[in-house]
Amino acid sequence: MDSRLVFAVLLCVLVAFSGCSGSTHRKGYTRVTSASRVQKKAQIGYTFSGDASYYGKGFDGKKTASGEIFDRNAMTCAHRSLPFGTKLKVVRVKTGASVVVRVNDRGPYAKRRVLDLSEAAGKVLGLDKAGHAQVTATVIE
Numbered sequence: 001m002d003s004r005l006v007f008a009v010l011l012c013v014l015v016a017f018s019g020c021s022g023s024t025h026r027k028g029y030t031r032v033t034s035a036s037r038v039q040k041k042a043q044i045g046y047t048f049s050g051d052a053s054y055y056g057k058g059f060d061g062k063k064t065a066s067g068e069i070f071d072r073n074a075m076t077c078a079h080r081s082l083p084f085g086t087k088l089k090v091v092r093v094k095t096g097a098s099v100v101v102r103v104n105d106r107g108p109y110a111k112r113r114v115l116d117l118s119e120a121a122g123k124v125l126g127l128d129k130a131g132h133a134q135v136t137a138t139v140i141e
Contacts, residue, residue: 042086046139050114052090053132054122060061071118075099076108081100087141090115092125093134099124100140 002028031130036060058071064070069081077088093097099121108116117127 004051040083042082042139044139044141048114049093049134049136051081051112051132052115052117052122052125052127052128052135052137053108053110053113054117054119056119056122066104068104070105070118074118075101075121076104076118077101077115077121078105080106081102082139087140088115088137089140090117090121090125090135090137092127093136095126097125 001008055078059070060072062070064076064078070076077090079088081084082088084103086103087100088103089098099117101117101121105116108114113132114136119124121127122128125133125135
């Protein structure tokens with residue numbers, strides 16, 4: 001076989017496979033895979049603390065990582081690894097205000113934050129005025 005023909009075939013193969021090597025997801029977006037869903041079931045009583053914020057208008061009506069449609073008026077939240085459907089009692093440390101939310105999304109993507117609450121849940125804790133606050137969250141179901 002002619003060496004130019006072999007070279008042309010190899011070049012075509014390399015070009016065809018080069019499109020498979022790059023990352024195709026958006027910068028700052030973490031693709032949710034079965035491996036990223038760390039736990040099968042959250043242990044009741046598990047408690048964690050940190051900064052929480054809320055999100056609403058810009059995401060209303062869009063799909064969450066669990067596949068359900070985000071409703072800013074529902075009592076839901078985003079957590080990096082807790083299983084979807086886990087219920088948490090979230091207490092704002094400074095005021096003692098509390099709310100029960102269900103994990104239906106992944107996040108938060110802001111460093112040092114442990115939860116992103118829906119707008120309705122955030123308002124119960126007073127985050128609509130403060131933006132973010134220290135909270136303690138406990139798995140209740």
